[in-house]
Amino acid sequence: MAYDDKIYQLGINYTLAIIGGKWKSAIICQLGLQSQRPLELQRHLVGISPKVLTKQLRQLEADGIVSRTTCGTVPPKVVYGLTAAGRSLRETLVTLSIWGEQMATQSTTPITIIHDSSEIF
């Protein structure tokens, strides 16, 4: 009963602690598309400030979700990407996405969305 449920809860809380940040899931999604440099990320995540971006990246890095690669020193060049764990985490986000899309549209069947790119970015 409550015993098993607590174990159950541990995994959930662990996962939520990782993706809980405001931009964490968006970062994971973006880096899932392709590895990117901070400035590229910042362009995609409209509204994020450099400070917050760095902080969330650091946390994701500490959690083993994101990898950070530095190439060069004088013109700083850094590339962020997903680790294996990050890619598997991204898979689980699909579940949340699908559920959310279905609920948001008050629909019981999977939806197909056709969008203008202008509407998106």
Place this chain on the structure above:
Amino acid sequence: MAYDDKIYQLGINYTLAIIGGKWKSAIICQLGLQSQRPLELQRHLVGISPKVLTKQLRQLEADGIVSRTTCGTVPPKVVYGLTAAGRSLRETLVTLSIWGEQMATQSTTPITIIHDSSEIF
């Protein structure tokens, strides 16, 4: 592509907004076991205060995850349960739980693994 990702994000954010509260997922887990009265919930969710419990329940109710049933007026009796949407949401939490359990066990801190999930659902 970027715009697939954006759509993707909407569903994720929608879902995270619902389960984002500190006790939300625990409440959903508990009510998944069986419908309960507030005081029972409070006993299971060790550390939660009545105010916060009520607040999170109200939010979950507003999101269509939790149902609230009142029987009687003078000795207040209320029972909370999961709606159909709540039960389906609980299903998706399993994904998070499994991923979290796996990741947590791969790190240095040893924790007990969930034994039999059939007992929980």
Place this chain on the structure above:
DNA sequence: CAGGATCCTACCCGATACTG
């Protein structure tokens, strides 16, 4: 017993400016 009303604290995030 359910749950509202207050007060209070901590933390997350945003804006901005700065450094190597």
Place this chain on the structure above:
DNA sequence: CAGTATCGGGTAGGATCCTG
């Protein structure tokens, strides 16, 4: 260009008391 420092605000959540 990557990342840091500083300041400030909004808010979730905790503690406590109170009521129908």
